[in-house]
Amino acid sequence: MSDGLPRSPARAYAVAVTDRTPPGAYQNPAPRGFRDYPGNSRPGVRELYRLQHRHQTVEFVKAKRREYLSLDRRRMGIWEAIKFLDRLVDDSDPDTELSQLEHLLQTAEAARRAGHPRWFIVTALVHDLGKILCLFGEPQWAVVGDTFPVGCRFSEQVIYHEFFADNPDDRVPAYSTRLGIYEEGGGLDDVLMSWGHDEYLYHVVKDHLPDEALYVIRYHSFYAAHREGAYDYLMNDRDRQMLAWVRTFSTFDLYSKGDDSPDLVDQRPYFEILTSEFFPTELSW
Ligand SMILES: [Fe+2]
Numbered sequence: 001m002s003d004g005l006p007r008s009p010a011r012a013y014a015v016a017v018t019d020r021t022p023p024g025a026y027q028n029p030a031p032r033g034f035r036d037y038p039g040n041s042r043p044g045v046r047e048l049y050r051l052q053h054r055h056q057t058v059e060f061v062k063a064k065r066r067e068y069l070s071l072d073r074r075r076m077g078i079w080e081a082i083k084f085l086d087r088l089v090d091d092s093d094p095d096t097e098l099s100q101l102e103h104l105l106q107t108a109e110a111a112r113r114a115g116h117p118r119w120f121i122v123t124a125l126v127h128d129l130g131k132i133l134c135l136f137g138e139p140q141w142a143v144v145g146d147t148f149p150v151g152c153r154f155s156e157q158v159i160y161h162e163f164f165a166d167n168p169d170d171r172v173p174a175y176s177t178r179l180g181i182y183e184e185g186g187g188l189d190d191v192l193m194s195w196g197h198d199e200y201l202y203h204v205v206k207d208h209l210p211d212e213a214l215y216v217i218r219y220h221s222f223y224a225a226h227r228e229g230a231y232d233y234l235m236n237d238r239d240r241q242m243l244a245w246v247r248t249f250s251t252f253d254l255y256s257k258g259d260d261s262p263d264l265v266d267q268r269p270y271f272e273i274l275t276s277e278f279f280p281t282e283l284s285w
């Protein structure tokens with residue numbers, strides 16, 4: 001979650017309802033002023049991106065995938081993970097200091113009120129659970145913040161693009177052309193994304209949610225693509241279709257943040273039934 005545009009600091013993010021919006025999808029009303037980088041950033045946001053852009057290389061991403069995607073750290077249910085995550089405040093987010101629990105409940109509640117299908121609401125409820133990587137000892141720059149492909153030229157549409165000058169891959173010829181190690185239109189499935197909570201959670205839940213939900217989880221922090229239209233040349237038609245869901249989801253992820261803190265006691269029974277429809281008692285993390 002999070003980001004904004006360094007090249008146009010005053011820019012506020014109003015998400016347009018476009019003709020790529022899934023039919024009938026409700027867009028959460030988008031007040032101005034979210035993702036205002038660097039204008040409204042909390043201290044630490046810029047530093048997080050400086051470190052993230054410097055250290056997210058092809059080698060780093062491959063090493064983290066080897067380290068985490070065997071999913072052999074612990075067995076944990078969705079609600080245990082939600083409670084576990086609640087100790088964390090996301091340093092990359094310029095918009096909120098709410099706990100992660102509050103953010104997940106607000107996003108899910110906004111999706112529920114908008115009349116979205118149950119898979120969409122449960123996606124909203126779990127979408128940031130991959131941030132438990134922080135509680136496994138990962139620094140926030142390797143968990144949160146906008147994501148982007150590694151192994152090809154970094155787009156100027158990625159937030160704080162200037163920090164990529166310190167990334168060693170920027171000087172590796174094979175990784176610094178437009179396509180890098182990828183094929184034109186080959187699809188994001190074959191693209192290595194910077195390591196973070198999106199990709200990790202996708203692997204944790206991938207046997208339990210429909211494709212649209214998994215796509216939202218996997219790419220919801222890829223703002224350069226779903227907000228700015230960057231990296232279209234890496235995508236196939238499936239990506240372009242699925243990105244419409246990510247855009248719809250993004251309005252809930254961002255614009256429910258100003259809402260009142262949800263009352264967990266009131267909401268928990270509904271959300272417990274919902275999670276039990278989709279997930280087994282325990283998942284491998
Ligand atoms: Fe997120």
Ligand SMILES: [Fe+2]
Nearest residue numbers: 001127128253
């Ligand atoms: Fe989020």
